[in-house]
Amino acid sequence: MNLDTGKQHFANDPELLSRVLAPYARPKTQYLRSATVEVAGGLASAEGRFSIPFPCYIDDTGHLNSVEVNICFNQLMYYLIAKCVQQQVVAEFDDWTMEDYWAKQLPDILIARFESHFKRPIDSADFSGEVSFAEFRRTNRSRPVQIVEMPWRFWDAAGGHAQGEVRMALVDPPGMTVRADAA
Template structure:
């Protein structure tokens, strides 16, 4: 797509294996838990859906269930995919001036988690589970440098009724937005 999507549109993007491979490049091979991902944009809200598998934890012996460290890693991978897919498809105005080179340059140094809250309602089988996250409304700031803030809901589940939910506050530094003013 060459133009930004209209806020009232409903679009769905299938699994983009090449993009997923690029997004997961910074991760060690034994820590690539996101297996496939799709994205939808409905009424201006971009949501990524992912299929995950953790055959062996990258940091601990097998616990037999999805845990808080893996929650964070899986959110990171799905959140990175959502950001990259939004940029690639020109899906959100907040990323209108970014291109894929900007994303890959900023993926690690300029996208940070500032707070993470998770709740485990029922144990999730880490061998196969799903997850989703969305961008909430963006807030623009320019204290020391331009930034976008976002509170992202996230949830994970499995076919046996396992469930975990949470909220992750994310900051994107140097968003290259013309709308971020020095007085914000």
């Protein structure tokens, strides 16, 4: 188990980012342009740059909306988990391989709760965002699930700001087995 408490910084990894965003292959849905990851005290956060020249589902509103926030959160969260698995820098992912991550990215990394607060409109053409791991816990009722509490925030250069928290459910994570009484 990796218990390194020193601070580590990982620069943007275009190859990893491209692979993480591969499920967003539909035109104009790859909003995350670059991302960096910081690891300290057993937790990690990712900061990313985004651009949404044209929304993928509605006429341009001129500002970031809740659907786009959810998509941007997903893209940055997927990158954060992938980088932590790749570098083996967060103990909660020590049992994961990159093959595990690619197999689980879409079917087993789920949003259980999404909370958002929009303070000031954000220019969707150019903005930044951050997602962080705040807390991990495990449940094993009918199947193994790792719960991850993840605060997030997005902002732009003109003072636009939104923030919230997401509860992620990582279903059947590597290293967790089904309880005998749940089978």
